[in-house]
Amino acid sequence: MNKDLTVGAPDKVLRQFCIPLLGSIIFQQLYNIADSLVAGKFIGENALAAVGNSYEITLIFLAFAFGCNMGCSVIVSQLFGAKDYKGVKTAVYTAAIFSALVCGTLMVLGVTCCNGLLRLIRTPEEVLADSKLYLDIYVYGLPFVFFYNISTGIFSAMGDSKTPFWFLAVSSLSNIAMDILFVKAFRMGVAGVAWATFLCQGVSCLLAVVVVVRRLEKVCAGEKAPLFNKQLLGRIVIIAVPSILQQSFISVGNIIIQGLINGFGPAVMAGYSAAIKLNSLALTCFTTIGNGVSNYTAQNIGAEKLPRVRQGFKAGLKMIWTFAIPLVLIYFLGGKYVLRLFLDEGSDTAAKTGLTFLRIVSPFYMVISAKLIADGILRGAGLMKKFMVATFVDLFLRVVLASVLSRTAMGSLGIWASWPVGWIAAAVISLYYYRTGPWMEKKPEPELEEKA
Numbered sequence: 399m400n401k402d403l404t405v406g407a408p409d410k411v412l413r414q415f416c417i418p419l420l421g422s423i424i425f426q427q428l429y430n431i432a433d434s435l436v437a438g439k440f441i442g443e444n445a446l447a448a449v450g451n452s453y454e455i456t457l458i459f460l461a462f463a464f465g466c467n468m469g470c471s472v473i474v475s476q477l478f479g480a481k482d483y484k485g486v487k488t489a490v491y492t493a494a495i496f497s498a499l500v501c502g503t504l505m506v507l508g509v510t511c512c513n514g515l516l517r518l519i520r521t522p523e524e525v526l527a528d529s530k531l532y533l534d535i536y537v538y539g540l541p542f543v544f545f546y547n548i549s550t551g552i553f554s555a556m557g558d559s560k561t562p563f564w565f566l567a568v569s570s571l572s573n574i575a576m577d578i579l580f581v582k583a584f585r586m587g588v589a590g591v592a593w594a595t596f597l598c599q600g601v602s603c604l605l606a607v608v609v610v611v612r613r614l615e616k617v618c619a620g621e622k623a624p625l626f627n628k629q630l631l632g633r634i635v636i637i638a639v640p641s642i643l644q645q646s647f648i649s650v651g652n653i654i655i656q657g658l659i660n661g662f663g664p665a666v667m668a669g670y671s672a673a674i675k676l677n678s679l680a681l682t683c684f685t686t687i688g689n690g691v692s693n694y695t696a697q698n699i700g701a702e703k704l705p706r707v708r709q710g711f712k713a714g715l716k717m718i719w720t721f722a723i724p725l726v727l728i729y730f731l732g733g734k735y736v737l738r739l740f741l742d743e744g745s746d747t748a749a750k751t752g753l754t755f756l757r758i759v760s761p762f763y764m765v766i767s768a769k770l771i772a773d774g775i776l777r778g779a780g781l782m783k784k785f786m787v788a789t790f791v792d793l794f795l796r797v798v799l800a801s802v803l804s805r806t807a808m809g810s811l812g813i814w815a816s817w818p819v820g821w822i823a824a825a826v827i828s829l830y831y832y833r834t835g836p837w838m839e840k841k842p843e844p845e846l847e848e849k850a
Contacts, residue, residue: 402479402557402697403415403475403479403557403693403694403697403698404479404697404698404700404701404703404706408694408706408709408710408712408713409713409716411694411713412690412691412694412710412713412714412717413713413717415557415559415690415693415694416559416686416687416690416691416714416717417559418559418560418562418563419554419559419562419563419686419687419689419690420683420686420687420721421563421566421567422550422559422562422563422565422566422567422686423682423683423685423686424679424683425563425566425567425569425570425571432570432573432574432577433449433577433591433592433594433595434446434449434450434453434671434672434675434740435739435740436574436577436578436581436591437449437581437588437591438668438672438740438741439739439740440578440581440582441581441587441588441591444524444525444528444664444668445525445528445587445588445591446668446671446672446740446741447522447525447664447667447668447671448525448528448529448532448588449528449529449532449588449591449671450667450668450670450671450672450674450675451516451519451521451525451529451656451660451667451671452516452529452532452533452536453671453674453675454519454649454652454653454656455512455515455516455533455649455653456533456536457645457648457649457652458646458649458650458653459504459508459536459537459540459543460543460645460649461642461644461645461646461648461649462500462501462504462544462642462645462646463497463501463540463543463544463547464547464641464642464645465638465639465640465641465642465643465644465645466493466496466497466500466544466547466548466551466638466642467547467548467550467551468551468637468638468641468689468692468777469493469496469634469635469636469637469638469639469641470489470490470493470497470548470551470552470555470634470638471551471552471554471555471689471692471693471696472555472637472692472693472696472777472778472780473489473493473555473630473633473634473637473696474486474489474490474493474551474552474555474556475554475555475556475692475693475696475697475700475778476696476697476699476700477489477700478555478556478557478697478700479696479697479698479699479700479701480700480701483617484621484623485623485630486555486556486614486617486623487614487617487623488623488624488625488626488627488630489627489630489633489634490552490610490614491623491624491625491626492625492626492627492630492631492634493548493551493634494545494548495625495626496631496634496635496638497544497545497548498544500544501540501541501544501545504537504540505537505538505540505541508533508536508537508540509534509537512530512533512534512537513530515653516529516530516533518657519653519654519656519657519660520657520660520661521660522660522663522664522667524664525664525667528587528588531588531589531592532588532589532591532592535589535592535593535595535596536592536595536596538596539595539596539599539600541603542596542599542600542602542603542604543599543603545603545606545607546599546602546603546606546607549562549603549606549607549609549610550562550606552610552613552614553606553610553613554689554690554693555693555696556613557693557697558613559690561606561609562606565602565605565606566602568602569598569599569601569602570598572598572601573594573595573598573599576594576597576598577590577591577594577595579594580593580594636780636782637777637780637782640782640783640785640786641777641782643786644785644786644789644790647789647790647793648789648793651793651796651797654797654800654801655796655797655800655813656670658800658801658804658813659810659813661804662809662810665747665748665751666747666748666751666810668741668748668751669737669741669747669748669749669750669751669752669755670751670752670755670810671740672737672739672740672741672748672752673733673737673751673752673753673755673756674755675740676729676733676736676737676752676756677729677755677756677759677760680722680725680729680760680763681766683721683725684718684721684722684763684766684767684770685770687714687717687718687721687767687770687771687774688714688718688770688771688773688774689774690714690774691710691711691714691771691774691775691778692774692775692777692778693778694710694714694778695707695710695774695775695777695778695779696778696779698710699778699779699780704836704837704839705837707775707778707779707835707837708837708838710775711771711772711775711832714771714774715768715771718767718768718770718771719764719767719768721767722763722764722767723764725760725763726760726761726763726764729756729757729760730756730757730760730761733752733753733756733757733760734749734753737749737752737753737756740752751810754810754811754814755814758811758814758815758817758818759814759817759818761818762817762818762821762822765818765821765822765825766821766824766825768825768829769788769821769824769825769828769829772825772828772829772831772832773785773788773789773828775832775835775837776828776831776832776835779835779836779837781831781835784831785828785831787827787831788824788825788827788828788831789824791820791823791824791827792820792821792823792824793820794820795816795819795820795823796816796817796819796820797816798816799812799815799816799819799820800812800813800816803815803816
């Protein structure tokens with residue numbers, strides 16, 4: 399069901415829109431969490447290290463898929479808010495063509511370059527073969543990743559966050575079952591984990607694309623919409639490319655950090671792999687709420703309702719902290735119990751590594767979550783240069799500090815300590831840019847409608 403985000407009380411509108419999105423992303427994260435959990439529990443510590451090692455490289459591919467998602471979602475949101483339904487259809491077709499070209503290019507690069515990249519980050523020989531195998535299968539499934547992301551971007555742009563939730567809920571739970579089946583019953587090892595993810599992502603992608611096509615057929619555009627528009631492609635690229643660069647540079651930075659961690663051996667790699675999955679789950683939840691704020695902002699800017707953007711920031715901040723506070727408490731106080739989901743009882747070094755990471759990083763979730771709400775508004779408004787500046791400051795500080803401190807007596811502890819420094823600096827910049835946006839001009843507040 400499509401929903402207009404330009405009417406109704408922002409608190410209620412964002413809550414109703416973001417909660418299903420949040421549920422969707424939690425189920426999406428279950429893909430990787432299930433892979434690590436099954437690998438660590440049923441195959442061994444080296445398998446967990448291999449999946450975690452590969453995960454950082456898969457994030458580069460996801461960065462491109464996410465960028466295409468955001469480019470499509472923001473532009474379609476603006477057109478939908480402006481009631482330009484012909485433009486909505488053309489933007490969707492144009493984004494699909496653009497995404498197919500990007501995906502094809504990445505598949506060629508993935509097949510030819512992943513082995514070299516694994517060696518570049520000093521992957522230990524005992525986990526190299528499994529890391530390569532997992533990555534190869536993942537690359538074969540890239541079309542599913544891309545077109546599922548495009549589909550969810552379209553749903554979100556038109557105010558529908560419930561449909562992708564149901565797709566992911568079913569496919570993620572199926573993925574857990576298939577992971578166990580392929581590994582325990584068929585004894586396929588790391589390949590079983592990868593193929594289970596491939597199959598379940600494929601099913602969810604195909605279902606999502608079918609529903610998107612049917613949904614677009616019901617949108618009345620008045621006349622037949624063109625399949626491609628150069629101007630709309632330009633607008634999509636303006637949003638997509640900075641988003642891709644942002645996520646790609648973050649992924650490259652994480653790969654550099656992974657290379658530093660690999661120098662400490664498989665046990666530290668396994669502990670980091672478990673902890674980073676938990677950390678990624680938290681950050682992805684925050685990012686998803688920020689993405690919801692982007693769609694809300696884009697629709698309201700398209701409808702020329704700037705004061706609602708400021709109201710949306712307050713509502714988004716309230717919502718994101720509702721999730722951040724419990725996660726801080728769970729990870730800081732109960733991290734050792736959560737980490738045991740991934741690790742065997744005898745993995746003492748791995749468990750200690752993961753717990754140290756969580757206790758250093760999780761208290762700063764309040765900071766990074768506030769940054770991501772501000773980023774959501776900047777991206778929804780199309781202010782991509784400002785959006786990227788804060789991200790690059792965070793990345794630069796984390797990579798440089800991790801590289802320097804890991805070579806001191808601090809060792810791996812210096813790598814973990816670099817996270818909060820980067821987050822604090824980036825949050826200051828993002829919040830400053832938000833505070834200087836056009837929505838901060840003092841204008842009479844519109845009366846809030848209680849019904850959406």
